[in-house]
Amino acid sequence: MKLLKEIKIISFDVDGTLIEKGFNDLIWYKEIPSLYAKKERISFTEAHKEIARKYEKVGEKNIRWYDINFWLQSLNLNVKWKEILSKYEDKIKLYPDVLPALKRLKKKFPLIIITGMPTELLTPKLKKIGNYFVHSFSTISEFKNVKTPSVYLKICQKLKVSPEKILHIGDHWEFDYLYPRGIGIKTIFIDRENEKKGEWIIKDLRELESLLNKEM
Numbered sequence: 129m130k131l132l133k134e135i136k137i138i139s140f141d142v143d144g145t146l147i148e149k150g151f152n153d154l155i156w157y158k159e160i161p162s163l164y165a166k167k168e169r170i171s172f173t174e175a176h177k178e179i180a181r182k183y184e185k186v187g188e189k190n191i192r193w194y195d196i197n198f199w200l201q202s203l204n205l206n207v208k209w210k211e212i213l214s215k216y217e218d219k220i221k222l223y224p225d226v227l228p229a230l231k232r233l234k235k236k237f238p239l240i241i242i243t244g245m246p247t248e249l250l251t252p253k254l255k256k257i258g259n260y261f262v263h264s265f266s267t268i269s270e271f272k273n274v275k276t277p278s279v280y281l282k283i284c285q286k287l288k289v290s291p292e293k294i295l296h297i298g299d300h301w302e303f304d305y306l307y308p309r310g311i312g313i314k315t316i317f318i319d320r321e322n323e324k325k326g327e328w329i330i331k332d333l334r335e336l337e338s339l340l341n342k343e344m
């Protein structure tokens with residue numbers, strides 16, 4: 129049976145899948161270290177090193193890692209997320225293949241978003257992408273967790289659909305590919321650097337449609 133016939137819903141990760149990573153890097157590795165350097169009266173390079181160390185210490189499996197307000201508060205940076213956002217909002221960029229693919233896919237499937245980033249960061253990005261999704265789940269805001277297998281199960285329950293009927297596409301090997309696959313969701317890994325090769329690996333969304341016609 130073709131994948132196309134097997135699935136009922138297509139789910140997307142956001143950062144690195146639909147939205148270029150540059151915006152996140154600007155916030156986490158430029159703006160925050162700059163603010164920190166100013167506050168601590170140290171060089172940007174020093175601040176960058178220190179901040180990167182702090183991020184690493186928390187780690188991407190901890191929800192705080194994604195929580196912009198946690199970082200602004202814990203680093204005592206006297207600035208609101210909204211101010212940073214208004215400074216950089218126009219730097220949110222979509223990969224060029226995203227809109228044509230979403231336009232076509234929307235006609236055939238309900239599309240959803242499953243992201244680990246909190247709503248504050250998701251909302252401006254969704255605004256940029258447009259109205260293609262019937263649901264968007266921010267696992268941090270809604271389930272206080274990263275994209276774990278149990279979070280994926282909860283999402284299936286909310287959608288009232290069995291995991292096998294969902295196809296999820298994302299760029300994180302564990303959070304988007306292995307974990308959902310482990311509970312029966314069909315997964316595709318998107319590698320925009322085109323370094324990984326494999327059966328369920330694509331480099332952009334143009335390749336998705338031919339994969340949908342593949343026999344399972």
Ligand SMILES: [Mg+2]
Nearest residue numbers: 141143144299
């Ligand atoms: Mg991602």
